[in-house]
Amino acid sequence: MTRELRAPRFLAALPAPVRWLAVPTALACTVVVLVGSWSRPEKIETPDPAPKAAGYCRALAAALPQELFGHPRKDPTPASPFVAAWASSPRVVLRCGVDRPEALNGPAALDVSPMIDDVTWWPRELGDGGYRYTTTMRKAYVELTVPKGSFANPMDVVAALSPAVAANIP
Template sequence: MTRELRAPRFLAALPAPVRWLAVPTALVCTIVVLIGSWSTPEKIETPNPAPKAAGYCRALAAALPQELYGHPRADPTPASPFVAAWASSPKVVLRCGVDRPEALNGPAAKDTAPMINDVTWWPQQLGDGGYRYTSTMRKAYVELTVPEGSFANPMDVVAALSPVVAASIPS
């Protein structure tokens, strides 16, 4: 007993060449979409600090933890001593040697900035609900971006990295 293969009703109304190409085309489109979403590179701007600040940033990069609250380091490629990231979802990113934030030249400079483990962090709430913290009163500016949803309390990340910043970059 042979069984005859039949096209689903919605395909049966189409001409034969279209029916033959429908499934392979759908598969190819699905594969392209999946590959495209997996391989989207993350753009993280690498700072270009002055030579003295670069030395402090290299010391900081060597001292940063390989794991942050159970999330392993996941530095972007190409590797740089001025950028570090951890594989939280979404990624927490630390950039060392960034320029002084322009907002610190205006009225925002008077905003309260918490001092944690001898490092003063100037906070900015981002449009997506996350936070960016910039260390102040240090020989090199360090920027820490904690996206919304990466940690329940973004200050936990700041507290975990403050001792390393304090030990690596003098005030």
């Protein structure tokens, strides 16, 4: 005993060309919606530094490289002198003028922090395997987020940006 598959009544009432295109059209619309949702820009909080720190951050923003290991600089919109990003995948983000991390007031302040080009970077591993580095002993705090998978060695990014930080933030 074989059962014959029949189209639902609302489809059967439509002309044949419309019925044939209904499923492909629905699939195409689904793909468009999914692709559109993937390309949403991530929200990056813009710091609000004190006036003196803001001056240092503006100088740093002008000195940052336009390319980082082959990835062009692609700052978030709206543009801010306090946030820089590079088009790695996922992207590396530098924020200048952030608040002093609260964890530096506790025992975490004693963690070993690498010094590169006279800039001390306090590292924190993110839950997803990436790293967030924050400068210490500077007149403005700089935070550098290197997500997992953006670069093989996150310290390469820190080393590449340290000279600009050292030259512009005392």
